[in-house]
Amino acid sequence: MAGCCPGDVSAATGGKRVQFGNRFLNDPARVFHHNAWDNVEWSKEQEAAAAKRVRENSAQRVPPEKQVEFEVNAHEYWNNFYKIHENGFFKDRHWLFTEFPELIPHQNQSDLKTLLLKDNDYEIIENTGCGDGPGLIVSNIQEQHRASSHSLDHEKQKYLMDEATQKLCHPDINTDDFPGSSATYRILEVGCGVGNTVFPILHTNNDPGLFVYCCDFSTTAIELVQVSLPVITNSEYDPSRCFAFVHDLCDEDKDYPIPRESLDIIILIFVLSSIVPDKMQNAINRLSYLLKPGGMFLLRDYGRYDMAQLRFKTGRCLSENFYVRGDGTRVYFFTQDELDTLFTTAGLEKVQNMVDHRLQVNRGKQLTMYRVWIQCKYRKSFSPNTS
Template sequence: MGDVWEGKTQGRSLSEEEQSRLSRQDERRVNEFKANKFQREAQKHWDLFYKRNTTNFFKDRHWTTREFQDLLPSSDDSHGTDSPRPTLLELGCGVGNFVFPLIEEDTSLFIYACDFSPRAVELLKAHSKYNEDHIKAFQCDITQSITPRVPDPGQKMDLVSMVFVLSALRPCDFDVALRNVCDCMKEGGVLLFRDYAVNDMAMVRFGPGHKIRDQLYLRQDGTTSYFFEIEFLRDLMTRAGFKVLHLDYIQRKTVNKKENVDAERLFVQGRFLKSTKIIVK
């Protein structure tokens, strides 16, 4: 699993070779016209991604309840048979690699799941475990208002999960997206967050011709990825109306036996509380 670096404001240190790789990325950057074009056409590129890979690219996320205790069934017995089930909205649901393992763990949550890609939502709904007694999926652009898109009108969320989602947006859309997330939640709701951190191996491995600007990269498939620092993310969340409950860098080791790759991954992970008592300047 790796280590959790609690309260650490710096990511992992880079070797000389890794520093050299980062320096070479500046030799040939993505020009502004190309970068803007790909980011404007993000939905098309995500749809093409799911057309090529269908359900075969991402692994199921069986680690979520270990990392986020909020997803586990509550010991509070106040939710009787006549009480509404607590609600979870998964943003960027893809083809269900988060929600279906969660359903298998017999969660008490009712899950709403949305994705930017209509094709991803279609694939999720075609899954054998998709059942609207437990989950409802819908297409949504989170840079637009989220609440009107939720299948049950007026439904507000107890929990929202946002795992490797914000990094896929244009940085100029971070603020509005997070405000929309906050607006779709109940007072006292909790946002569960994980995303890429600066100096993650995925960032270091980009070669020349992929860097748009500092911390923002264009992938081979036309999608983009941003790599976060903790203080920047803390400011984003506070401006959006969240109180930071917990925010850390976490290090995880991933092993790909087939390709003989042993990589140190670095993420930002946090829990954030919606509270109207927070004064956002």
């Protein structure tokens, strides 16, 4: 499977995946003993069957005139999606802070074990005596962060000196007139939906210098974030800590309400896959301008041959590996190489690009579901002229 190697891991982890790579299905008879299994090896036969299924469901393409309609009315389809579901699909992402510890300030790192222990999967890992329990996961994350920080110290110090020099040379430049201008750590989530990521960050990260921006294509989604329905979370939408706004990721004529080089983190969770492939590069390029040198993209999205791709019926394919769902929303299925090209073309450095090959299990219905997700971290260099 091109770009989808189950054993691929970040170099920063020393060749071992420490977050989700701890539960392996060594005995097929035990498949229904847990809700999910990690890094499941695909046989050549299974891979060939997946490729065959994709060829079959891609053979008949959506007519060009209908494709134009799906593009022109994309915002309506997403508005309808959120109007129908509202907050009914809200689900805590227990993996968020283990996979992306960059979202937690240093003083909160010790809280990660508590967060993990609330997640049934990690309770099982600890109770079954698997080698890497939650405590070790936290420890490894901290060690990775310290090692990464140490390796960047020299570059960062040089950048900060250059930045100070620029401010001295150009005192007339003032960009302190935007939401969150006084913050010391700024996060933007693109495609925030109803707040599945934003609210956990605001609830968990108590850094007084934190400011979170979140935007979505759908006006309905942003309205739901702003009213912050109590059933979702007890963390209210607070304009002093968060700014939610409507924005089209593909609109090259409308600027983000954030100055260039002002963000520490940009989050893309199952959002890049929703836009036309031809527009992805420009979208990443424009977002990269907003990152500070040393800032990071955090991405999680659909991988090639994911169960959702294989389930599409004939006649739903828009272009190669790009489909339209029954509700009019669209989805693309990536390879690692494709994502690497998008980010490196934007001048970013790879920190992580890995496949999460998981076998999910419905124990009640005795069903197995093969999921393929890709997770990436790409950093903006401290060197000049990267954007």
